[in-house]
Amino acid sequence: MDWNKAKNILIIAFIITNVFLFYHIFKELNENFFYSVKDETIQDVKKVLRERDIVVKANVPKRVPNLPILKVRYERFNGGNLAKKILGNYKQTDNKYFNSDRNEMIEVSCNNKLFTYEKKLMTSNVKAISLEEAKKIADKFIKKYGFYNDNVKYWDTKIKNNGEYEVIYKQIYNGRFLDDMDNDEQENTSLGMKVLVNNTGVIKFTKKWLISDGAKSYAKRVIPSTKALLMAIEKIRDIIPEGETAVITDISLGYCLDVYGFDTFIDDKWYEMESFYASPYWRICLKDKKCIYITAYE
Secondary structure, three states, rough: OOHHHHHHHHHHHHHHHHHHHHHHHHHHHHHHEEEEEEEHHHEEEEEEHHHHHHEEOOOOOOOOEEOEEEEEOOOOOOHHHHHHHHHOOOEEEEEEEEHHHOOOEEEOOOOEEEEEEEEEEOOOOOOOHHHHHHHHHHHHHHHHHHOOOOEEEEEEEEEEEOOOOOEEEEEEEOOEEEEOOOOOOOOOOOOEEEEEEOOEEEEEEEOOOOOEEEOOOOEEEOHHHHHHHHHHHHHHHHHHHOOOOOEEEEEEEEEOHHHHHHOOOOOOOOOHHHOEEEEEEEEEOOOOOOOEEEOOOO
């Protein structure tokens, strides 16, 4: 055995291992380095909000960490694999897949970045179900077909027409929300998963999701939640008419992408973007789930 060569290999392996460990330790320390907001400051900010008829019924985060900018891209869906998993036997026409016996259809559109499943109802035997039952049906669907994982978080259930409910799930990254600032939650524009259900089961499902390629830059300190609340006052009063009390139900720190502000984004051409960035934002939500986003960097 060539001991000199073996020794050199061991030294190189040792260096690589230490570099790897140093990177991850530094990354963890960098993100976990934080300062805390004082209770007195939180109470002072709440008082200012009350003077503008805004009530905080949510935990005001004290922890102020360092966060990086993320590099992200849209998930691409494989229509054939999903059709085999969900439809079983199917026929394909372009980017659409059909199982006529079960009146089901799958479509992968927008450069394979938007997935849609639909089931055509052949009966009018639709009965009322509860919000809880609707969520159970949706949960079962996304778990059965592999759409549920640790990056999925239930968001809301909306009452629709004809005994239907839309159950909405949003994306999280490392425990923080990953959103797109779209309060309208339109089917072809907003991130997330939307499951339309009634008493017969799931009748429509859409998914538009992101994949993170890691941090674009070193983590930087974000503004405290109290400053974000003060910055959100006028935006909140723009949403809630004067004379009506605004109720804040959630204050969270996470990531947002704003493709609508990019020069390359025109109308519905979001799917032409290959990669872009998600920056730290404070998300302040009202009781009707409408949210205000405040950039978390100075």
